[in-house]
Amino acid sequence: xxxxxxxxxxxxxxxxxxxxxxxxxxxxxxxxxxxxxxxxxxxxxxxxxxxxxxxxxxxxxxxxxxxxxxxxxxxxxxxxxxxxxxxxxxxxxxxxxxxxxxxxxxxxxxxxxxxxxxxxxxxxxxxxxxxxxxxxxxxxxxxxxxxxxxxxxxxxxxxxxxxxxxxxxxxxxxxxxxxxxxxxxxxxxxxxxxxxxxxxxxxxxxxxxxxxxxxxxxxxxxxxxxxxxxxxxxxxxxxxxxxxxxxxxxxxxxxxxxxxxxxxxxxxxxxxxxxxxxxxxxxxxxxxxxxxxx
Amino acid sequence: xxxxxxxxxxxxxxxxxxxxxxxxxxxxxxxxxxxxxxxxxxxxxxxxxxxxxxxxxxxxxxxxxxxxxxxxxxxxxxxxxxxxxxxxxxxxxxxxxxxxxxxxxxxxxxxxxxxxxxxxxxxxxxxxxxxxxxxxxxxxxxxxxxxxxxxxxxxxxxxxxxxxxxxxxxxxxxxxxxxxxxxxxxxxxxxxxxxxxxxxxxxxxxxxxxxxxxxxxxxxxxxxxxxxxxxxxxxxxxxxxxxxxxxxxxxxxxxxxxxxxxxxxxxxxxxxxxx
Numbered sequence: 001x002x003x004x005x006x007x008x009x010x011x012x013x014x015x016x017x018x019x020x021x022x023x024x025x026x027x028x029x030x031x032x033x034x035x036x037x038x039x040x041x042x043x044x045x046x047x048x049x050x051x052x053x054x055x056x057x058x059x060x061x062x063x064x065x066x067x068x069x070x071x072x073x074x075x076x077x078x079x080x081x082x083x084x085x086x087x088x089x090x091x092x093x094x095x096x097x098x099x100x101x102x103x104x105x106x107x108x109x110x111x112x113x114x115x116x117x118x119x120x121x122x123x124x125x126x127x128x129x130x131x132x133x134x135x136x137x138x139x140x141x142x143x144x145x146x147x148x149x150x151x152x153x154x155x156x157x158x159x160x161x162x163x164x165x166x167x168x169x170x171x172x173x174x175x176x177x178x179x180x181x182x183x184x185x186x187x188x189x190x191x192x193x194x195x196x197x198x199x200x201x202x203x204x205x206x207x208x209x210x211x212x213x214x215x216x217x218x219x220x221x222x223x224x225x226x227x228x229x230x231x232x233x234x235x236x237x238x239x240x241x242x243x244x245x246x247x248x249x250x251x252x253x254x255x256x257x258x259x260x261x262x263x264x265x266x267x268x269x270x271x272x273x274x275x276x277x278x279x280x281x282x283x284x285x286x287x288x289x290x291x292x293x294x
Numbered sequence: 295x296x297x298x299x300x301x302x303x304x305x306x307x308x309x310x311x312x313x314x315x316x317x318x319x320x321x322x323x324x325x326x327x328x329x330x331x332x333x334x335x336x337x338x339x340x341x342x343x344x345x346x347x348x349x350x351x352x353x354x355x356x357x358x359x360x361x362x363x364x365x366x367x368x369x370x371x372x373x374x375x376x377x378x379x380x381x382x383x384x385x386x387x388x389x390x391x392x393x394x395x396x397x398x399x400x401x402x403x404x405x406x407x408x409x410x411x412x413x414x415x416x417x418x419x420x421x422x423x424x425x426x427x428x429x430x431x432x433x434x435x436x437x438x439x440x441x442x443x444x445x446x447x448x449x450x451x452x453x454x455x456x457x458x459x460x461x462x463x464x465x466x467x468x469x470x471x472x473x474x475x476x477x478x479x480x481x482x483x484x485x486x487x488x489x490x491x492x493x494x495x496x497x498x499x500x501x502x503x504x505x506x507x508x509x510x511x512x513x514x515x516x517x518x519x520x521x522x523x524x525x526x527x528x529x530x531x532x533x534x535x536x537x538x539x540x541x542x543x544x545x546x547x548x549x550x551x552x553x554x555x556x557x558x559x560x561x562x563x564x565x566x567x568x569x
Contacts, residue, residue: 167404179373225436
């Protein structure tokens with residue numbers, strides 16, 4: 001295969017307008033997920049939950065694979081797996097160390113279970129692969145509606161608990177002393193995370209969920225520490241990665257996930273470079289006003 | 295402030311015959327304690343003597359095994375906004391998306407659910423608090439880039455947000471340099487003088503606050519002694535408490551406790567001696 005062939009398979013914009021119309025709903029779903037993923041990612045980073053996201057996504061995969069085997073709604077199966085994992089991690093893993101060991105135990109179990117279900121499933125192999133690496137284009141309209149609804153629910157819920165959750169993420173002891181219901185909030189957050197992961201599994205696949213739930217927030221944190229700008233940037237990065245990935249992937253016959261993960265990664269790299277420059281330039285001047293004030 | 299005038303003031307915090315154990319071991323029992331408005335009580339004692347548990351009891355996060363504890367005349371409630379809490383200094387990791395003023399803002403509205411729409415009244419209150427604790431000059435810098443002392447000043451501001459009648463401090467000076475130890479303890483002292491806020495100050499080293507302490511509660515080995523510093527920080531009193539000869543040495547305005555048995559004190563014994 002020549003370089004031109006590979007290029008042609010990677011990017012092909014023939015009949016682009018018609019294709020665009022066909023996948024309009026997928027793009028909306030990806031856009032909403034990109035925004036929600038970027039927003040919840042800010043808390044995932046602050047609460048040190050990246051590993052938990054990965055753990056939840058493997059159980060979500062098992063749930064989806066089980067649903068595929070039984071011939072029931074795949075999104076529902078994915079949701080069940082996600083929520084079970086999220087609640088278990090929330091209940092048993094209050095402390096970071098407990099949490100990591102529980103995730104480490106759950107994750108291979110979930111993945112193994114999923115592989116078993118897929119091996120038993122007699123249908124098309126593209127469906128199988130899709131759960132691991134994404135299949136947004138093949139999700140039908142009613143399911144897309146469900147994905148969008150779930151994302152909006154998470155978005156609204158996050159905004160309503162924003163302040164107490166920020167307080168709890170920063171310093172759970174002080175937040176509890178100030179009357180923040182720390183335990184309920186942690187569990188609630190895990191449920192929201194579970195919902196977001198279940199939606200992400202449908203769009204970019206369980207193996208790549210981190211690209212929308214962690215990378216955008218990690219990138220935003222590199223360039224800002226404003227409590228307003230970080231979530232806004234993170235949502236923007238998630239949106240650009242998810243929608244940009246679909247738009248680029250559209251013409252080719254390849255899965256969309258690599259496009260999303262690559263854009264997301266490229267944004268992170270750029271932010272890291274900008275962050276490093278800022279730190280180098282700022283170190284000399286940052287302390288000056290402080291010294292002057294004394 | 296809604297407390298009664300100091301002369302006749304009822305206690306802000308009152309333990310009656312309080313007892314608390316941990317894992318089958320009694321931490322303290324028969325504790326009668328009254329802290330009045332504007333009073334500065336230092337709680338001393340080795341690790342594992344129940345200092346932190348005492349704070350948790352006052353915060354309503356732990357129940358007494360027996361006896362009662364009351365705050366401003368009523369039962370302790372969890373998350374009572376009339377109690378300010380200053381934790382041990384835990385450095386905020388660099389890269390945390392918060393500026394200095396956001397830390398204080400959490401004290402003002404961090405418990406509030408609902409859409410995070412900024413209010414002018416909150417912002418004004420935060421400005422006021424920042425000014426109170428002298429943190430205005432670095433209020434807009436990322437918290438993670440501030441020194442431990444600067445972060446701790448912000449935490450004092452955060453704790454004062456609810457206009458507390460009682461300020462609980464859990465080793466707030468730990469790992470601060472002398473300059474910041476003095477600055478932070480002065481902030482706390484000034485607050486109780488201007489606002490009649492009672493202070494319960496847990497520390498393993500009394501020296502940074504020796505000048506401002508009214509009374510001491512010394513916990514050790516399941517027992518306790520209380521009184522003014524000159525009544526408690528004495529060789530005979532502490533020897534009796536520890537059940538072994540302990541020397542209290544006063545030198546250049548500092549108090550040094552020598553000979554605390556190892557079993558009572560796991561690793562910060564030397565802090566207490568050397569600091």
